[in-house]
Amino acid sequence: MNNNLHVYNTLTKRREHFITKEEGHVRMYVCGPTTYNFIHLGNARPIVVFDTIRRYLEYLGYKVTYVQNFTDVDDKIINKAKEEEENPLALADKYITEYFTDADRLMVKRADIHPKVSEHMEEIINFVKNLEKKGYAYEVEGDVYFSVRKFVDYGKLSGRSIDDLLSGARVEVDQRKKDPLDFALWKKAKSGEPAWDSPWGQGRPGWHIECSAMSCKYLGEEFDIHGGGYDLVFPHHENEIAQTEALMDAPMARYWLHNGFITINQEKMSKSLGNFFLLREIMEKFDPMVIRFYLLATHYRSPLDFDDEKLRVAQKGLERLSNSYSQLLNGLKISGQYDNGKKIRQAAEKACIEFQGAMNDDFNTALAIAVLFDLAREVNTYLREPQLDKTSLGEAQKVFDDLLAVLGISLGKEVNGTGNIDGLMNLIIILRQNARAAKNFKTADSIRDHLQEIGIVLEDGTKGTLWKHEGEAADLLEKIMEVIINIRQIARKNKDFKTADLIREELKNVGIIIEDAPQGTSWK
RNA sequence: GGCGACAUAGCCAAGCGGUAAGGCAGAGGACUGCAAAUCCUCUAUUCCCCGGUUCAAAUCCGGGUGUCGCCUCCA
The missing domain is CATH 3.40.50.620 (HUPs)
Incomplete structure (x- = not known):
């Protein structure tokens, strides 16, 4: 070979x-x-x-x-x-x-x-x-x-x-x-x-x-x-x-x-010294992907010092890649056929070549990750264009996928299932309650109708509003989010920033970040 | 005591003879109802110190200093 x-x-x-x-x-x-x-x-x-x-x-x-x-x-x-x-x-x-x-x-x-x-x-x-x-x-x-x-x-x-x-x-x-x-x-x-x-x-x-x-x-x-x-x-x-x-x-x-070794305060982490951290202890505080990213951000033969701060830095770095990637996926959804994608295609190709160069040099994952950051910047820049070319963006995504797969890093959204859904439904119900209190029945009914479409039924009782779900639960979280973003969009249109900000704040509390961009609102 | 590795900006970290990547933090600007994200610009005349080799050294050689590791179970 x-x-x-x-x-x-x-x-x-x-x-x-x-x-x-x-x-x-x-x-x-x-x-x-x-x-x-x-x-x-x-x-x-x-x-x-x-x-x-x-x-x-x-x-x-x-x-x-x-x-x-x-x-x-x-x-x-x-x-x-x-x-x-x-x-x-x-x-x-x-x-x-x-x-x-x-x-x-x-x-x-x-x-x-x-x-x-x-x-x-x-x-x-x-x-x-x-x-x-x-x-x-x-x-x-x-x-x-x-x-x-x-x-x-x-x-x-x-x-x-x-x-x-x-x-x-x-x-x-x-x-x-x-x-x-x-x-x-x-x-x-x-x-x-x-x-x-x-x-x-x-x-x-x-x-x-x-x-x-x-x-x-x-x-x-x-x-x-x-x-x-x-x-x-x-x-x-x-x-x-x-x-x-x-x-x-x-x-x-x-x-x-x-x-090389993992060190704590520059000293080797080892069982005999007793200064070791179990992986699952760390995974309680940090996503496993953050840990993997942290481990690969330094060349494998160098010593690697460990503390929470270093993991936090790794987390920030990984978030940067993650943001870029999920915005790339969003961009792909609204992309079409345009001829402005040359630069992004070149960037993708360059990333591929440089990534291999880095890995060919005794598996220099630190450099390889730097290549990924460069690609992310190029992608982010391109994403600000008014028109996005599907083919070019698709190539960038392919490179992203391939290189991340080599590093064993997945940037997918992690969904926690029912816990989040409960929180979100509570939020919707409060919003709707507010609307009802303000006699804004048009909004309240619209919310109920939208939820109905995704299989969620609201029941107003004397002790408050209950909800139940029927049918396919697969994309439930996504669907609920669509509804919420919709509510917020309407509020923003009506200059009801108080409601819009309340929604953003409440979502933050359940761990969901809303981002308004010219091409629409996304979440993670 | 023997053997070996490493020393790069505020922090982390690439660099393997051709004139200092990247990330985090920080400053300024753009965008924005606010926020986040993102983009642009700036932040090491210099790579622990002293010599040497070379047209050219963070990179090679010699000598210091400092830190760590192995020589016992360890990933």
Whole structure:
């Protein structure tokens, strides 16, 4: 495939031309979470980043095989399960479900395969067995270790030598190991812990082996992209490389991509520091799209500092795009055939080219978003024209849609259903009550008639006015809004600004903003 | 102690040898019954500091300073 994509490879510490092993097909593996809690914002970054990378590769026309694992057998899970007196695997499963709830809201596409450790014991055991057979692993009393010194390239990813690592060792060394840096491939079971049968007795896998075994199973040797957070470079990915390449005598992956950290006051957000924010806590205050936008507004390898203010800024930025887009859709409705659209068509084409240029440069989403802002300005400018060309505007919309889809950002109006409808109906009823009080029965009846047309029946009783709805509820909110805007239009025409402003104020209270423009009134 | 990354306007943030994107905030103007949205203009002679290479450096090299990360579980 002919592309101009360059990616930064942690392995070579350089930006390299991206060439897949197999023409037109990207095989990628991303380290997923250990599921013993809801995910936090730090977990969300790689999820969103690599989802975006995947989307861009697909946009370029690649077939992408995307594998993201779940670590569901692990010390932390076992401990948490003990605390909560639950079965460890059930607990892990529960948080896998919760993971999808969060990831879905962030518009993260499902991986093609989401392998779990617990379902790949056979592969893992075979992997370890073969390493043992090749002399890279040894057993000590039911534990199996990888012999680091046997793998000559050890340290090539994290850029350090075994001796560097030894001098910096901060952990107590298990004396049974041949070398302090040797790491566990298989751990002997302690009583009460989940365990599986193996040639070395009851036990469970070490941390790193799962990714080697599962990536090997689903992607084979030398797959194209291996991704994860920067903190996985050492020891996790270093050890994966050692295990995999020792066994296969082939490179594990061609490109190693690592995202930078989320920080709080410039300090890494992490579970061990306790300064983390659960994604769903943040989603209570901010729309998931705002969070995604915020995550993508900085290049993925840079650190990203988090606080509410930064999300508010992201929200403002996203609103700018959102305003532009919904006004584009409005403009499309009243557009026709005119020949004044050249400039907007050029802008759309330029945006497309520049967007690709940005993404081709190691997935520079920050720049790509700037391109979107430029397009939005061009669109906004064009929208002020008295006549709008449907074809040109349509092209702009297509570009908007395509590029936003790559970033995984949706700008659709979010409708909350019944809550809003109740509020709106209350408003209409008050307005109508006012009209009736002023003996303006013509207006009052007109409101009732209009509501009748959309299937809403008003009943005036001694305790006030009740309403009920019959028939199709699909576009109810839109239809009600039409009626309200209509009422307000009439009020404005009659210079009854008090009523018009009251309507605007009340709508604001239920979260709807009215905008008067020369081409008519719109809402969001 | 070992290894590594980063330092750009009030804030966030692109930039990868050719003369400082974009967003937010702010100022002024246009539009408007008001408001919002939108449009136009302005806001870094300069990119932490000091040297060097080059016709040309925010970008490359050397030395400082500061911040952060990894070396233990972590995305």
